[in-house]
Amino acid sequence: MTWTITASLDEFRAAAGEYLAAHPAENTALLTIADRLERNGLNAFGAQPPRFGWWRPRPDAPVDGVFLQTPPYPPRLGRTPVGAGAALADALHARGEALAAVSGGKAAALAFAERWQRLTGAEPAVRTDERLYRLDGLTPPSPAPEGRFRLARSADRELLIEWLTAFVAEAGVMEPDLDAAAIVDQRIAERSWHVWESAGRPVSFAGASPVIAGMSRIGPVYTPPEHRRNGYAGAVVAGASAHAVAEGAGEVLLYTDLANPTSNSVYQKLGYRPVEDCIVLDLN
Structure with a gap:
C-alpha cells in the first residue's frame, strides 16, 4: 500500500x-x-x-x-x-x-x-459526529414561512459578518484567525450565499458552494436565536438547494451535526438522504 x-x-x-x-x-x-x-x-x-x-x-x-x-x-x-x-x-x-x-x-x-x-x-476523543446527506428530490416546506428567498447582497454585509462569527462560536468550529469580513465579501461576490427575508429584514442565511465536479454543498446555515422555530432555516436551505440545482449541480450535499436532531429532521423532510457518517477526532 x-x-x-x-x-x-x-x-x-x-x-x-x-x-x-x-x-x-x-x-x-x-x-x-x-x-x-x-x-x-x-x-x-x-x-x-x-x-x-x-x-x-x-x-x-x-x-x-x-x-x-x-x-x-x-x-x-x-x-x-x-x-x-x-x-x-x-x-x-x-x-x-x-x-x-x-x-x-x-x-x-x-x-x-x-x-x-x-x-x-x-488518546483519540470525538470532537464532532456528523452525517453527510445528499439531496434526493427537493420537497420545499409547505406551508412556507412568511417571507421570501433571495441572494445575499452588499447591504447584508455587516449582518452576515455578525452571523458568521456567531455561527462559528455556536458550532464550535475551529476557525483560527477567522477573517469573517473577507469570507462574507467573497461569498457575496460569487453569489454563493443566500438569505430568507421576513418583513423586509434577513432572518436566516445559507451558503451553497460553487458547483465543482457537478457538486455543490450547502453550508453554513444559521438563524439567530430570536428568529428560530419559525421554519426559516428549512426555507432558506430549500432555496439554496434549488439555486444549486439551477446552477448545474447534479449532487447537492450538506453536513449535519448528529447531536442536533432538529436539523437532521428538517433536512430529511426537504428530501436529503444519508450518504455516510463523518467524524472529527482530537488526538490528545
Whole structure:
C-alpha cells in the first residue's frame, strides 16, 4: 500500500483529480478546499503550506484514497478505505508530523486515529459526529414561512459578518484567525450565499458552494436565536438547494451535526438522504 504526499496542488489534481470527481459526495470537502486554494492561493487557510496525498493499493494501481491538510486545520480524509486510513497514520508519523486531530469518513478516520494512538500514545476523543446527506428530490416546506428567498447582497454585509462569527462560536468550529469580513465579501461576490427575508429584514442565511465536479454543498446555515422555530432555516436551505440545482449541480450535499436532531429532521423532510457518517477526532 502506497501513499504519495506532496505540497503541489497541481500534482494532486493531476494524480487524483479523476478520483475526486468520480466520488463527489464523499470527496465534497476536498473538492471545495482545493477549489478555494486555486482561487485564493495556497495560503488561503493559513501561513503554512498545505499538503495533499493519494493512495494506491499497489504502485501500478488506480488511486483509491485521498487526503489533504491546510494547517492549522487537521488532515481531512476523502473517500478512503479503512486500511489506507491506518496506512496514512504510518506515513505521516514516519515524516515526523505532530497532529492534533484528524477528520473524514468515520471508518477511515477511526482507523487513522487507532493507528496514531499505537504509534504515539495519543488518546483519540470525538470532537464532532456528523452525517453527510445528499439531496434526493427537493420537497420545499409547505406551508412556507412568511417571507421570501433571495441572494445575499452588499447591504447584508455587516449582518452576515455578525452571523458568521456567531455561527462559528455556536458550532464550535475551529476557525483560527477567522477573517469573517473577507469570507462574507467573497461569498457575496460569487453569489454563493443566500438569505430568507421576513418583513423586509434577513432572518436566516445559507451558503451553497460553487458547483465543482457537478457538486455543490450547502453550508453554513444559521438563524439567530430570536428568529428560530419559525421554519426559516428549512426555507432558506430549500432555496439554496434549488439555486444549486439551477446552477448545474447534479449532487447537492450538506453536513449535519448528529447531536442536533432538529436539523437532521428538517433536512430529511426537504428530501436529503444519508450518504455516510463523518467524524472529527482530537488526538490528545
